[in-house]
Amino acid sequence: MLNLKKGKALLIAEIGGNHEGDIDKAKELMISASEAGADIVKFQTYTANGLVNKHLRPDRYEHFQRFTLDDKDWISIAEEAKKNNIKFSSSLWESRFIKLLDDYICLYKVGSGDISNHDLINQFCELKKPVIFSTAMSTLDDISRTMEFIVSRYPNIIQENNLGILQCTAMYDEPNNNEVNLSVMGNFKERYKCIVGYSDHSIGLNGCIAAISSGAEIIEFHYTDDKSKEFRDHKLSLDCNDLKLLSSFNEDIDTLIGSSRKEILLSEKANKKEFRRGLYLKQDTKLGSLILKDDLIALRPDEGISAWDMNKIVNKKAKRDIAALLPLKEDYFE
DSSP states (O other), X not given: OOOOOTTSOEXXXXXXXXXXXXXHHHHHHHHHHHHHXXXXXXXXXXXXXXXXXXXXXXXXXXXXXXXXXXXXXXXHHHHHHXXXXXXXXXXXXXXXXXXXXXXXXXXXXXXXXXXXXXXXHHHHHHTTOOEEEEOTTOOHHXXXXXXXHHHHHSTTTTTTTOEEEEEEOOOSSSOOGGGOOTTHHHHHHHHHOSEEEEEOOSSSSHHHHHHXXXXXXXXXXXXXXXXXXXXXXXXXXXXXXXXXXXXXXXXXXXXHHOOSOOOOOHHHHHHHHHHSOEEEESSOBOXXXXXXXXXXXXXXXXXXXXXXXXXXXTTOBBSSOBOTTOOOOGGGBO
16 A cells, blocks of 8 residues: 555655666665655666666667666665665566565556556555556557556556656656646646655756645655766756655645635734724814715724724714724724
């Protein structure tokens, strides 16, 4: 079951390839993300041979080859997570890694590129662990096809709160807030009746903050220690300071949303009289004088007769001498 926090989003820090093939950097980023507020720290586990056709895309093959970690490295990272009580996950892009890492993985993430890889998704479903998937580069027909497949293989996955669907736009090269489209989450919620969230590929914090404010139950974001590095994922990642701010906002959001009841709260009661206006006579007024609107001024504090009640005074006569700026009473007039 996805351990969602009531009124808050589950924060998943995606290290992805930001370790750039360095196991020590991978561990460092994992611990940093956890300390900054991530609920789960996630990686991507693959080999170049199992992911890319090197004859058709030799440049992409070389990229993934350079970032690949050995099996023993993955076990070492997962053990480090366990030792530090960090919830560990990884997008497994080859079936063989399931056996290697299943004992450590708290949820299975299907990346947008694998939404059509139903054979791999089926293997995740068989394990009866939480599954989340991103939806970049997908139509609603694509998404519905995969949703139907998942439910057919794991019929109770939605009822058990084990399925999450993430709005995502794969804009790695030119991030553009015009294409974030957080409103899609509401569409997902209405259509699929499961947990919904947002996988961020925008620049800065605004996308994640807006997603939480829009009801996202899961926020996934790339995480780095240096946004200026050359690899393209770094520039659209959050760093430690960003994550601390996001985590703080996430902790406050339920409290900030608060109650739908509108009433005067205890903290406001003392201020009400001081902020509202009462009615006062501008000048000393003699017994029998007719009070006109121009004789009155509305000033703070709201003592005596409130500005709400001007009709109780205008065109009435003073029953006594009244000093200017004295708090007024209804029985001063007839």
